[in-house]
Amino acid sequence: MPHPLITYLQRRDSLSDEEKSVLERMTHRQETIAVRTPIVRQGSRPTQSCVLLQGIAFREHLLRSGKRMISAVHIAGDFLDLNGMLLAKMDHGVRAASNCIVAWIPHGEIIRLSETHPHLGRLLWMTTVTDAALTRAAVSVVGRLPPPAKLAHMACELYLRMSEVGLAKNWSFDLAITQLDLADMFGLSTVHLNRSMQTLRATNAISWDGSRVVIHDWRKLTDIGEFDPTYLNLEPKPR
Amino acid sequence: MPHPLITYLQRRDSLSDEEKSVLERMTHRQETIAVRTPIVRQGSRPTQSCVLLQGIAFREHLLRSGKRMISAVHIAGDFLDLNGMLLAKMDHGVRAASNCIVAWIPHGEIIRLSETHPHLGRLLWMTTVTDAALTRAAVSVVGRLPPPAKLAHMACELYLRMSEVGLAKNWSFDLAITQLDLADMFGLSTVHLNRSMQTLRATNAISWDGSRVVIHDWRKLTDIGEFDPTYLNLEPKPR
DNA sequence: CGCTTTATTGACCCGAATCAAGTAGAGTGG
DNA sequence: CCACTCTACTTGATTCGGGTCAATAAAGCG
Numbered sequence: 001m002p003h004p005l006i007t008y009l010q011r012r013d014s015l016s017d018e019e020k021s022v023l024e025r026m027t028h029r030q031e032t033i034a035v036r037t038p039i040v041r042q043g044s045r046p047t048q049s050c051v052l053l054q055g056i057a058f059r060e061h062l063l064r065s066g067k068r069m070i071s072a073v074h075i076a077g078d079f080l081d082l083n084g085m086l087l088a089k090m091d092h093g094v095r096a097a098s099n100c101i102v103a104w105i106p107h108g109e110i111i112r113l114s115e116t117h118p119h120l121g122r123l124l125w126m127t128t129v130t131d132a133a134l135t136r137a138a139v140s141v142v143g144r145l146p147p148p149a150k151l152a153h154m155a156c157e158l159y160l161r162m163s164e165v166g167l168a169k170n171w172s173f174d175l176a177i178t179q180l181d182l183a184d185m186f187g188l189s190t191v192h193l194n195r196s197m198q199t200l201r202a203t204n205a206i207s208w209d210g211s212r213v214v215i216h217d218w219r220k221l222t223d224i225g226e227f228d229p230t231y232l233n234l235e236p237k238p239r
Numbered sequence: 240m241p242h243p244l245i246t247y248l249q250r251r252d253s254l255s256d257e258e259k260s261v262l263e264r265m266t267h268r269q270e271t272i273a274v275r276t277p278i279v280r281q282g283s284r285p286t287q288s289c290v291l292l293q294g295i296a297f298r299e300h301l302l303r304s305g306k307r308m309i310s311a312v313h314i315a316g317d318f319l320d321l322n323g324m325l326l327a328k329m330d331h332g333v334r335a336a337s338n339c340i341v342a343w344i345p346h347g348e349i350i351r352l353s354e355t356h357p358h359l360g361r362l363l364w365m366t367t368v369t370d371a372a373l374t375r376a377a378v379s380v381v382g383r384l385p386p387p388a389k390l391a392h393m394a395c396e397l398y399l400r401m402s403e404v405g406l407a408k409n410w411s412f413d414l415a416i417t418q419l420d421l422a423d424m425f426g427l428s429t430v431h432l433n434r435s436m437q438t439l440r441a442t443n444a445i446s447w448d449g450s451r452v453v454i455h456d457w458r459k460l461t462d463i464g465e466f467d468p469t470y471l472n473l474e475p476k477p478r
Numbered sequence: 479c480g481c482t483t484t485a486t487t488g489a490c491c492c493g494a495a496t497c498a499a500g501t502a503g504a505g506t507g508g
Numbered sequence: 509c510c511a512c513t514c515t516a517c518t519t520g521a522t523t524c525g526g527g528t529c530a531a532t533a534a535a536g537c538g
Contacts, residue, residue, distance in 0.1 A: 064465040069379040086365040091470035126325040132371035140308040142382045143426025187382025226303040231330035
């Protein structure tokens with residue numbers, strides 16, 4: 001399988017062979033993480049960042065009241081906490097939603113890279129900016145879409161993102177996320193999330209049982225979820 | 240008045256005189272923007288970014304259904320669309336909430352700067368990462384805080400951010416944002432926003448009439464808003 | 479000083495949380 | 509291999525938060 005971070009970046013800009021090999025070398029320190037384990041802890045001060053190579057992870061934020069909000073889902077190829085390099089202290093955590101493989105990169109190495117390979121540095125910058133765009137989209141989804149539309153929007157987003165790195169094809173993909181987590185992703189109760197899921201299924205645009213998601217009618221699904229892929233920043237462009 | 244972007248960056252890392260003068264020169268192309276005018280349009284492909292030097296602006300996202308969501312408020316010193324440099328097409332717009340002064344910077348100039356002044360480049364990267372942290376906080380606020388807490392959280396955030404650049408002192412500041420905009424910031428109806436505002440006022444932690452915000456009890460306000468300033472990334476650290 | 483925009487209030491109703499069970503799988507150990 | 513347990517999912521009943529509609533008051537502003 002090709003390196004998912006390289007696949008991700010090449011989709012958006014061209015990489016020289018030198019740059020590709022820098023990335024390969026940079027991601028050799030791999031580690032396996034068990035399902036539901038924290039990968040980065042809220043409140044910590046990390047000295048390295050990591051790239052997700054396999055599995056599903058999500059960012060979670062614990063509030064003082066004990067409530068939890070999940071602000072992003074990550075798939076192979078995503079940097080999980082590159083933000084952490086430029087922030088002092090983690091305002092949120094990252095947790096494995098399935099068994100995962102990550103590659104750790106010390107911050108110093110990334111800073112050096114931004115000096116020696118500025119173009120690659122800008123591409124890493126771009127990954128954080130694209131990530132921010134996903135978070136902005138999450139604000140609109142949480143704040144303004146009716147619950148079944150939230151689920152539809154998420155299915156559309158993940159289908160496109162997973163397709164990019166070869167994890168989705170023929171209108172279907174695997175998504176190891178429980179309804180409990182989905183509820184915390186949209187600010188809903190689990191009961192209501194479950195009912196919204198049933199409403200969405202009843203449209204016949206999609207089937208979503210357990211971790212198997214199959215899209216039957218893309219057009220209808222994007223209409224329900226008011227989905228506009230602009231924010232995924234899928235267009236190639238020199239940066 | 241000192242340059243707000245320089246103030247903002249110096250708060251988080253030290254700047255050389257050379258870097259300061261690069262920033263000064265970079266922001267000389269200033270423009271005045273009238274209240275409620277779009278500064279950057281959703282769907283456009285900008286070739287320059289801008290820094291807000293005076294006034295209040297916000298990011299807004301228009302959904303297909305016609306609903307609007309505001310995902311961030313910007314004050315003097317904030318880059319308004321540095322993201323736009325690394326994204327192909329704007330997934331959201333930026334609009335002036337008051338009369339504003341902005342400084343335009345062509346993208347080419349920022350890219351050049353990332354090659355000639357990598358440290359400054361990383362600080363600009365940091366501004367986008369801090370901005371992303373604000374957006375993540377917004378997800379939690381919108382998704383999990385009760386309405387009066389949303390307002391309290393926002394008052395805490397803006398008091399600290401405005402203090403940084405000298406726009407707030409003695410527990411009070413001016414905030415030219417209508418209740419209509421506040422409602423779109425939290426995904427509420429204007430009616431309910433108004434009622435939540437009254438509930439918050441009734442706690443006596445704050446008074447908030449029109450654009451004048453006065454904080455009477457910081458501790459109480461942060462408790463109501465479950466406010467944790469970590470995400471504001473206020474700690475100095477070499478980057 | 480009229481006119482438009484913003485803030486406020488009341489009545490009504492629906493959507494979503496909460497509480498409380500119950501069901502179905504997936505592992506686990508005897 | 510089956511009972512046991514744990515977790516995830518599903519359902520029903522009830523309560524309450526928040527939206528919508530409609531009208532009025534109060535500011536700004538030209």
